[in-house]
Amino acid sequence: MTTRGGLDLGGTKIQAVVVDDANAVVGEARHPTPTSGGPQDVADAMAAALREAATAAGVETAALGGVGVGSPGAIDTAAGTVGQARNLPDWEGVFPLADALSQLLGTRVALGNDVDVATDAEVVLGAGRGAASLLGVFWGTGVGGGVVLGGRMWRGVGAAGEIGHMVVKQGGARCPCGRRGCMEAYAGRGAMEARARKRHEDGEKTDLFHLMKKHDRPRLTSGIWARALAHEDKLAIELVDDAVEALGTGVASAVNLLDVEVVVLGGGLGLRLGEPYRERIVQAMHPHLFNDDRPPDVRLAELGDLGGAVGAALLVA
Amino acid sequence: MTTRGGLDLGGTKIQAVVVDDANAVVGEARHPTPTSGGPQDVADAMAAALREAATAAGVETAALGGVGVGSPGAIDTAAGTVGQARNLPDWEGVFPLADALSQLLGTRVALGNDVDVATDAEVVLGAGRGAASLLGVFWGTGVGGGVVLGGRMWRGVGAAGEIGHMVVKQGGARCPCGRRGCMEAYAGRGAMEARARKRHEDGEKTDLFHLMKKHDRPRLTSGIWARALAHEDKLAIELVDDAVEALGTGVASAVNLLDVEVVVLGGGLGLRLGEPYRERIVQAMHPHLFNDDRPPDVRLAELGDLGGAVGAALLVA
Numbered sequence: 336m337t338t339r340g341g342l343d344l345g346g347t348k349i350q351a352v353v354v355d356d357a358n359a360v361v362g363e364a365r366h367p368t369p370t371s372g373g374p375q376d377v378a379d380a381m382a383a384a385l386r387e388a389a390t391a392a393g394v395e396t397a398a399l400g401g402v403g404v405g406s407p408g409a410i411d412t413a414a415g416t417v418g419q420a421r422n423l424p425d426w427e428g429v430f431p432l433a434d435a436l437s438q439l440l441g442t443r444v445a446l447g448n449d450v451d452v453a454t455d456a457e458v459v460l461g462a463g464r465g466a467a468s469l470l471g472v473f474w475g476t477g478v479g480g481g482v483v484l485g486g487r488m489w490r491g492v493g494a495a496g497e498i499g500h501m502v503v504k505q506g507g508a509r510c511p512c513g514r515r516g517c518m519e520a521y522a523g524r525g526a527m528e529a530r531a532r533k534r535h536e537d538g539e540k541t542d543l544f545h546l547m548k549k550h551d552r553p554r555l556t557s558g559i560w561a562r563a564l565a566h567e568d569k570l571a572i573e574l575v576d577d578a579v580e581a582l583g584t585g586v587a588s589a590v591n592l593l594d595v596e597v598v599v600l601g602g603g604l605g606l607r608l609g610e611p612y613r614e615r616i617v618q619a620m621h622p623h624l625f626n627d628d629r630p631p632d633v634r635l636a637e638l639g640d641l642g643g644a645v646g647a648a649l650l651v652a
Numbered sequence: 653m654t655t656r657g658g659l660d661l662g663g664t665k666i667q668a669v670v671v672d673d674a675n676a677v678v679g680e681a682r683h684p685t686p687t688s689g690g691p692q693d694v695a696d697a698m699a700a701a702l703r704e705a706a707t708a709a710g711v712e713t714a715a716l717g718g719v720g721v722g723s724p725g726a727i728d729t730a731a732g733t734v735g736q737a738r739n740l741p742d743w744e745g746v747f748p749l750a751d752a753l754s755q756l757l758g759t760r761v762a763l764g765n766d767v768d769v770a771t772d773a774e775v776v777l778g779a780g781r782g783a784a785s786l787l788g789v790f791w792g793t794g795v796g797g798g799v800v801l802g803g804r805m806w807r808g809v810g811a812a813g814e815i816g817h818m819v820v821k822q823g824g825a826r827c828p829c830g831r832r833g834c835m836e837a838y839a840g841r842g843a844m845e846a847r848a849r850k851r852h853e854d855g856e857k858t859d860l861f862h863l864m865k866k867h868d869r870p871r872l873t874s875g876i877w878a879r880a881l882a883h884e885d886k887l888a889i890e891l892v893d894d895a896v897e898a899l900g901t902g903v904a905s906a907v908n909l910l911d912v913e914v915v916v917l918g919g920g921l922g923l924r925l926g927e928p929y930r931e932r933i934v935q936a937m938h939p940h941l942f943n944d945d946r947p948p949d950v951r952l953a954e955l956g957d958l959g960g961a962v963g964a965a966l967l968v969a
Binding site for chain 2: 468480482484485489490491492493494495496497498500501502503504505506507512514515516517580581584585587588589591592593594595596622623625626629631
């Protein structure tokens with residue numbers, strides 16, 4: 336049996352897995368992403384997470400058939416480098432992440448885009464099995480998109496899939512990217528938190544920040560949003576309604592352009608809010624779908640939190 | 653030498669060409685699309701146009717190597733049928749257009765989607781030569797889109813390319829398709845005319861309808877819009893500004909999703925307004941492009957009015 340490693344590098348956590356020949360997870364570990372230091376510190380933390388997953392699986396990292404990494408930022412897969420990773424600490428310029436990890440782990444390392452590997456995991460092993468064309472929509476801190484056409488990941492000139500920055504409202508709200516009216520300006524958890532904070536500071540009542548403190552969270556996590564919705568917090572309901580509306584509009588626009596068979600909904604908020612919100616997004620898409628008599632099949636991602644790491648391990652399959 | 657025929661079926665005109673082995677046009681004819689009757693009358697008018705083009709080329713239609721047809725509506729290429737052609741007179745249900753034309757012309761007939769064949773013409777013979785990925789944007793009565801990825805036309809489940817029905821403004825203007833906020837609701841010549849008419853009836857001053865009557869046009873053609881802009885007609889300027897803004901927003905959204913190399917701008921208004929408006933659309937895209945340091949190359953379509961018919965002839969190459 337050959338085992339392989341997978342690492343999903345996020346802005347808040349590093350998820351590591353070790354999988355077997357059948358892509359079943361035989362070891363896993365999760366570490367927080369360092370909030371200070373630089374790329375080498377991030378690489379060290381990633382290596383530590385993977386070592387822990389390997390120990391759980393009963394293997395040495397040097398004995399792995401390889402390690403795949405899903406990373407944010409601008410990935411050069413051939414060079415094994417990551418640049419423009421603005422959610423990671425002090426990540427100036429371009430860092431040779433594959434080489435750094437390979438030295439630390441004693442095995443070959445392959446890099447991929449975080450959203451692409453999570454989409455690929457769903458296509459190969461999850462909710463997208465059998466679909467010839469698919470849009471992965473990852474509803475989390477931002478809104479990421481993976482585009483699979485004719486069974487293959489479509490990268491365009493190199494950065495396709497920025498579904499979160501499709502415009503849903505000309506002249507609309509300011510997005511964390513600096514532009515106006517992007518889907519992510521309404522649906523990204525980062526933008527939602529900024530808006531909630533501003534309105535709370537302006538005197539609006541909400542339990543969101545009380546729940547955040549009570550559960551000792553540094554930010555409004557998906558779990559905090561879910562709790563606030565369960566408490567029928569008025570501001571939370573309104574902001575999540577806006578997010579659902581923006582997702583419905585933007586995903587329907589993408590479907591009008593690409594006419595894909597399947598949409599897979601994942602990401603922290605997508606997974607946490609689950610089936611009732613999948614249904615609400617389907618309803619929000621409907622008024623904007625050009626072929627509304629045959630909408631795409633919208634499915635929840637099946638691989639959960641481990642999807643990114645398992646998809647990364649597919650890079651070295 | 654083998655000659656082939658091409659027919660571009662539009663809501664207002666039927667364009668016919670005969671091309672030689674090098675796809676050079678050796679005969680052409682243009683007839684108005686019948687405004688009454690039904691599909692068989694349209695087929696008769698198409699056959700008449702092609703016979704005239706064949707006569708100009710010095711060939712019999714039965715001696716052509718085949719005839720390609722670009723049609724609006726829902727095309728079944730295998731069955732040779734056209735349905736849902738709402739811009740054509742009394743086109744109820746599904747009509748076997750390929751068979752009807754084949755009987756009238758004495759040669760084989762292949763059907764394609766009108767926007768796809770026009771896009772293909774630009775890819776093979778026009779502004780899109782050499783591009784591995786391309787978006788054709790046809791700015792006319794509606795706004796049609798052709799998607800070429802990895803050198804091949806992307807059709808999705810069957811109806812990809814509805815770029816005109818990507819949403820640019822949630823809750824925005826009513827589109828001729830019945831939905832709200834579509835790009836076409838602002839940029840389609842049909843929607844623009846409806847809005848101009850309403851505002852003129854409500855008392856706003858404009859020369860648009862005066863120019864239309866003076867030049868004996870049944871509607872606000874691209875030429876009428878161009879004249880009104882040249883006259884600095886305030887309402888025309890405002891509505892065209894809105895169209896440019898919507899095109900910039902919608903095309904940028906499509907580019908954020910697909911990261912194509914090239915955008916080809918065609919269609920009646922696109923061709924008529926030409927280079928200055930290509931530049932304005934580039935400027936309108938810029939604030940919405942996620943990778944604004946390397947925008948796609950936006951080019952004017954090169955094949956002009958004949959692009960659709962020449963592209964149709966490629967169906968039987």
